[in-house]
Each structure stands twice: as structure tokens, then as C-alpha cells.
Amino acid sequence: MRSLWNAVYVENRKLSRSPVLWGMLVFLLFVTGIRSGGADWNEHLGNMTFLFASVFGLMGFGTMTAWVFGREYADRTVKDLLALPVSRTRIVIAKGLVIVGWCLIATLTIFGFSLLLGLLIGVTGLSWSIVADQFGGLLLIAAFHLLLCSPVALLASISRGYLVPIAYAFTTLMVALTAGPTALGAYLPWSIPALHLSMSNTAASAFPLGIASYGILILLFGIGAAGTVSWWKRADQR
Amino acid sequence: MQEIIRTESLTKRYGDYSVLQDISLNVYRGEIYGFLGLNGAGKTTTIRMLLGMIAPTSGEAHINGQRVLGAKPDLWQQVGYMVETPYAYPNFTVRENLRLIAKLRGLPEKQSTEAVMDRLQLARYADTKAKNLSLGNAQKLGLAKAMIHNPSVLILDEPTNALDPAGIVHIRELLRHLAKEEGVTVFISSHILEEMSKLASRIGIIHGGTLLQEISSQQFEQLRRKRLTVKVREKGELASELLRQAGYATQIADEGRIEITDESAIRQPERIAKLLVGADLPLAELTVNEEGLESYFLQRVSQ
Numbered sequence: 001m002r003s004l005w006n007a008v009y010v011e012n013r014k015l016s017r018s019p020v021l022w023g024m025l026v027f028l029l030f031v032t033g034i035r036s037g038g039a040d041w042n043e044h045l046g047n048m049t050f051l052f053a054s055v056f057g058l059m060g061f062g063t064m065t066a067w068v069f070g071r072e073y074a075d076r077t078v079k080d081l082l083a084l085p086v087s088r089t090r091i092v093i094a095k096g097l098v099i100v101g102w103c104l105i106a107t108l109t110i111f112g113f114s115l116l117l118g119l120l121i122g123v124t125g126l127s128w129s130i131v132a133d134q135f136g137g138l139l140l141i142a143a144f145h146l147l148l149c150s151p152v153a154l155l156a157s158i159s160r161g162y163l164v165p166i167a168y169a170f171t172t173l174m175v176a177l178t179a180g181p182t183a184l185g186a187y188l189p190w191s192i193p194a195l196h197l198s199m200s201n202t203a204a205s206a207f208p209l210g211i212a213s214y215g216i217l218i219l220l221f222g223i224g225a226a227g228t229v230s231w232w233k234r235a236d237q238r
Numbered sequence: 239m240q241e242i243i244r245t246e247s248l249t250k251r252y253g254d255y256s257v258l259q260d261i262s263l264n265v266y267r268g269e270i271y272g273f274l275g276l277n278g279a280g281k282t283t284t285i286r287m288l289l290g291m292i293a294p295t296s297g298e299a300h301i302n303g304q305r306v307l308g309a310k311p312d313l314w315q316q317v318g319y320m321v322e323t324p325y326a327y328p329n330f331t332v333r334e335n336l337r338l339i340a341k342l343r344g345l346p347e348k349q350s351t352e353a354v355m356d357r358l359q360l361a362r363y364a365d366t367k368a369k370n371l372s373l374g375n376a377q378k379l380g381l382a383k384a385m386i387h388n389p390s391v392l393i394l395d396e397p398t399n400a401l402d403p404a405g406i407v408h409i410r411e412l413l414r415h416l417a418k419e420e421g422v423t424v425f426i427s428s429h430i431l432e433e434m435s436k437l438a439s440r441i442g443i444i445h446g447g448t449l450l451q452e453i454s455s456q457q458f459e460q461l462r463r464k465r466l467t468v469k470v471r472e473k474g475e476l477a478s479e480l481l482r483q484a485g486y487a488t489q490i491a492d493e494g495r496i497e498i499t500d501e502s503a504i505r506q507p508e509r510i511a512k513l514l515v516g517a518d519l520p521l522a523e524l525t526v527n528e529e530g531l532e533s534y535f536l537q538r539v540s541q
Contacts, residue, residue, distance in 0.1 A: 002344065003311070003344065006341050006342055006344060007342060009341055010338050010341050010342050013338065014327065014338070017329060017330070075325060075327065075328060076323070076325040077325050077326065077327060079291065079321050079322075080325075080339070080383065081342075082289065082290070082291050083289045083290055083291070083314045083317060083319060084311065084314050084342055084343065085311045085312060085314050085315040085342075085343060085344065086311060086342055087311045234293070236291070236292045236293060237286070237291040237292065238286070238291075238292065
């Protein structure tokens with residue numbers, strides 16, 4: 001366990017020093033700021049959540065994931081991680097945990113920022129149940145996006161860099177935006193978060209899409225995560 | 239003597255292309271084993287296989303009695319390595335890069351970092367970002383990362399090729415000290431013959447993916463020595479016998495050349511000439527040269 005903690009500590013140091021992380025945070029805050037305002041708190045917070053769900057969540061989280069894994073290849077430092085008293089599986093898990101941690105911090109930050117802006121602008125009808133509701137919704141969307149990030153990690157490892165996985169993240173985003181409104185939307189992993197959000201406003205249950213949709217997200221995560229660990233453990237690292 | 243590194247018929251093929259064939263070698267505790275070969279001979283592939291970074295097509299590698307592939311992570315606590323060009327996190331300083339490795343290896347960060355920087359004369363550059371280091375200092379940083387945990391096995395790929403002469407001597411002395419005084423087993427690959435001959439206690443020559451030959455330090459000391467080579471037009475055995483009777487230790491080399499390594503012959507080659515001419519054995523050739531490791535090596539790899 002201690003070796004996992006050491007690995008998490010090191011991965012965190014590397015990521016927290018990265019301009020990619022801070023640039024992404026600033027960008028998300030900027031976008032949140034632009035889209036703020038609305039008739040009431042539901043609209044104000046809802047706009048931000050929807051933007052996050054449809055575009056920037058995948059882009060931001062995906063870019064971070066691509067960088068955390070891809071930079072080891074781009075900077076040629078991966079060989080320093082391959083024969084250590086910390087297993088390669090633990091290194092991959094540590095990277096995953098650090099990505100999750102910072103993505104959650106990013107989520108909290110944009111929510112807090114949005115709240116602050118709403119108070120400053122003077123949006124009407126503040127009620128803590130609305131805020132709690134919206135916060136829960138945003139966290140769920142963030143979780144969905146994190147599930148979608150594991151294939152990004154796998155692609156970064158296989159392509160030995162961060163360009164291919166970032167291209168993948170943007171491509172899946174475009175596919176989601178295009179195919180989301182169609183019948184295919186509920187089964188396309190990358191359009192599921194936005195679809196879930198748009199339906200959860202009117203639906204009675206917390207999970208308005210069919211179980212197949214959420215199952216697909218979990219399946220995709222499993223494939224990406226298992227694939228990444230397997231690649232790090234077994235593939236020839238030339 | 240305790241066997242620390244062992245490979246059994248290590249072979250690697252990529253499709254039809256064979257990179258390594260049947261590499262079997264042993265390295266014993268406290269030895270400095272030099273793996274010598276031209277670029278592309280398979281040195282780095284062998285090293286990557288010793289570190290579990292590449293899986294062999296067939297054969298096995300063992301360190302400290304454990305199979306490398308699928309070894310428990312504990313094995314790597316004993317092994318320090320540097321593979322090809324050493325890279326570090328570019329925006330972290332030397333000190334910070336070392337602290338990251340120290341943390342990953344579960345060492346006391348500050349202590350072990352300062353100690354290894356002193357050992358490798360990197361303290362001056364402790365606060366320099368890795369991206370701003372000269373090639374030589376980047377290589378020293380790579381060595382520092384390999385040694386920070388005081389491993390009992392060091393696997394180093396071309397460890398001195400970017401260092402200046404002072405750096406080369408420093409590392410050579412350091413590795414010799416580690417091997418002799420601390421029983422560290424060192425496996426080095428290089429294409430720099432001169433350095434290898436000064437450092438290694440045994441050299442394995444690899445060429446085209448095959449281990450051609452292993453020679454000990456005594457054997458290549460002989461190769462480095464000056465020698466006098468003489469060739470007579472005919473009656474070579476007679477010439478050889480004559481020289482032997484005169485007290486010279488002769489050896490027949492290729493193409494009927496007679497080789498003498500005696501000091502006296504090298505200092506006064508005219509005596510040899512006089513002897514042979516006086517006995518009516520006309521000379522075709524007389525040279526004094528230092529064949530050395532280089533020509534020996536080039537000869538072996540061209541066969």
C-alpha cells in the first residue's frame with residue numbers, strides 16, 4: 001500500500017506542476033464565466049452543467065488523461081517507471097487516482113465559481129435544494145466523463161504520446177454532438193452524459209436512460225482500464 | 239562465485255527479423271562485465287530484456303536467481319539501471335528529479351538525494367532544470383537515478399559516452415570502487431573499446447545479435463601489448479626455430495607471420511633483422527605495432 005501511496009504522491013507532484021492542468025482549469029473557469037447568468041438558479045447552474053456535459057468535460061478530462069500518460073512517452077521518461085519496486089499496475093492506478101482527484105477538484109472549482117458568479121450577478125431564487133440538486137447532477141456527469149477517459153489512457157500508451165489520444169477525445173466529442181440527438185445517441189458512450197442531463201430535468205428517476213446506456217459507460221471504462229494495465233505490464237517497451 | 243545475472247539462450251525476433259540469437263551469459267558478484275558491440279548489434283535489446291522491458295521470443299533472463307519476466311517488484315530494489323539516452327522530467331530540477339525517484343523507491347528523500355548528488359559531482363547543478371542540463375550532466379543525472387538506492391546490481395547502457403574525460407575517469411573509478419569494495423555487480427554495454435578495456439573484468443563481444451566471444455581482462459591485456467611481426471619469404475619454420483634459439487618467444491600468427499612480444503625485440507628490432515638476414519632468410523616484412531583491442535574487435539566482427 002505504501003508503494004501505491006508513494007506513486008500517487010509522485011504522480012500528483014508531476015501533474016500539479018503541469019501547465020496542462022492549470023491551463024485547463026483556467027479555460028473551464030473562463031467558459032463558465034461566459035455562460036453564466038439566466039432567469040433563475042436552475043438556468044444559471046444548468047447552463048454551466050450542460051456545457052460541461054456536452055463539450056468541456058470530455059475535452060478537459062480527456063486532455064488531462066492524455067497528458068498524464070502520454071507525457072511519459074513524449075518526454076521519454078517511461079523507462080524509469082518500468083523496473084521499480086512499485087509494480088507497473090500500481091503506477092497506472094496511481095496515475096488514474098491522480099487524474100480522478102484533479103478532475104474532481106476541477107469540477108468543484110467550476111461549481112464554486114459558478115455559484116459565486118451567480119451571487120455576484122444577483123440571480124434570483126436561491127435555494128439550497130436547487131444548489132444541492134445541481135451539484136449532485138454535475139458530480140454524476142463528472143463521474144461519467146471519468147469513465148470515458150480510460151480509453152484515452154490506453155491510446156496514449158499505445159501511441160506513445162499525447163497527440164493521438166487528444167485527437168480521439170476531440171473526435172468522440174464531435175461524434176457525440178452529431179449523433180447525440182439521433183436514435184443512436186443512447187448507445188453512444190460519448191453522448192450519454194449530455195443525454196442523461198437533458199432527460200434528467202424532466203424525468204422522475206435519477207437515471208432516466210436505460211440500463212444499457214450506463215452499462216456501456218462502465219464497459220468502456222473496464223476495457224480502457226484493463227487494456228492500459230495490460231499494455232503497461234505486457235507490451236514490449238522499446 | 240555467486241551468479242548474479244544469467245541469461246539462457248535469449249532470443250528475440252520481430253517477425254522474420256532476428257535481433258538476438260541464443261545469448262547465454264553469466265555475470266558473477268563483484269564483476270564488471272562489458273558488453274561490447276557496434277551500433278545495432280543488440281546491446282540495448284539485451285539490456286531491455288534483462289530489465290523486463292522486452293519479452294524474449296525464447297530463452298530467459300535471471301537476476302539474483304529470479305526470473306526477470308513476472309518478477310516480484312522487490313527484485314528491482316536491488317537493481318539500478320540506465321537505458322540509452324537518459325531523460326528526466328524537463329521542468330524539474332536535478333534535485334527534484336532525484337527526489338521523485340527517491341520517493342518511488344521508498345527512500346528518505348533529502349538524505350539519499352544529497353548523497354547521490356555528492357557521489358556523482360552533481361551538487362553544483364542541483365537547482366538546474368533538467369531541460370537546461372548539458373548532455374554530460376544529463377548523463378550524470380541518469381547515473382544518479384540508477385545509483386540513488388545503492389543497488390547491488392547495476393545495468394548501464396552506454397554510461398560514459400557523453401561525458402568529458404574527467405567525467406569518464408570519475409565514473410570509471412566509481413564503478414571500480416563499487417565492484418571491488420562493495421561487491422556491486424556491474425553490467426555495462428558500450429561501443430567505446432578503449433573505455434571498456436580499462437573498466438571491464440570480462441568482455442562479451444556481440445555482433446549481429448550473437449555473442450561471438452567472451453574474453454577476460456588478462457586476455458585483452460595481451461591484445462593491447464606491442465608486438466613485433468616478421469615474415470620471411472620462405473622457410474618460415476626455420477626462421478621461427480632460429481629466433482627461438484636466440485631466446486625470443488615466438489608465436490605463429492595468420493599467413494605465416496611470426497609474432498614476438500618480448501620487450502627486447504620491440505626495443506631493438508634490428509637484431510631480429512640481422513639474425514634472419516645473417517641466416518640467409520630474406521625478410522618480406524618487419525613491423526612493430528600495437529594491435530590492440532580495436533583491430534582485434536574489428537577483425538572478429540568482420541568474420
